[in-house]
Amino acid sequence: MYLPKTIQKAIEAFNTLPGIGSKTSERFVFYLLHQSKPQLADFASAIASLKDRVTLCERCFNYSDQHPCHVCSDPKRDPQLLCVVAESVDIIALERSHVFRGLYHVLGGLVDPLHGIEPEHLRIRELLSRVMTEGIQEVILAMNPTVEGETSALYLQKLLKQSPIKITRLAKGLPTGSNIEYADELTLASAFEGRRVIH
Numbered sequence: 001m002y003l004p005k006t007i008q009k010a011i012e013a014f015n016t017l018p019g020i021g022s023k024t025s026e027r028f029v030f031y032l033l034h035q036s037k038p039q040l041a042d043f044a045s046a047i048a049s050l051k052d053r054v055t056l057c058e059r060c061f062n063y064s065d066q067h068p069c070h071v072c073s074d075p076k077r078d079p080q081l082l083c084v085v086a087e088s089v090d091i092i093a094l095e096r097s098h099v100f101r102g103l104y105h106v107l108g109g110l111v112d113p114l115h116g117i118e119p120e121h122l123r124i125r126e127l128l129s130r131v132m133t134e135g136i137q138e139v140i141l142a143m144n145p146t147v148e149g150e151t152s153a154l155y156l157q158k159l160l161k162q163s164p165i166k167i168t169r170l171a172k173g174l175p176t177g178s179n180i181e182y183a184d185e186l187t188l189a190s191a192f193e194g195r196r197v198i199h
């Protein structure tokens, strides 16, 4: 099918997004072609400014446009509770469920040796330093119930065993192989509330 190069390029750009196939990309591009120039400029600048304004919080490594991020700087949060997640997107899911009032630590992935992701590629050193210096009482390991999630949680559990803090994991309420990111609020809240002590 012939398509002008500019349109083709825009379709290819959308096609690189996770979960977006060619048909959806085409629909997006033709929808955008119907928009006014200022609307398109707003859309483009929202994307272009992502990397200008958003960086990682130096304390928890969540995406933020302020330092420290809005969670770390909120005096109403309990700094004795630390929830460890793989990615920032997991924080969005947990915040939506309103079940947690402590602070977070984003690992930046999960241990996945098959794809070359070893513990040293994640922010584990930073986690240990926070555990040692921030007066944390409980570390909640909130990893996806997947092979990589289990591997990472076991690895952290072993590392943290030497410290006197309490370590908990989310209850088995989340379907095996699923992602925290996609879990509904009630399931996530009950998995969080029913978290089990492992150390």
Ligand SMILES: [Zn+2]
Pocket: 057, 058, 059, 060, 061, 062, 068, 069, 070, 071, 072, 073
């Ligand atoms: Zn933060």
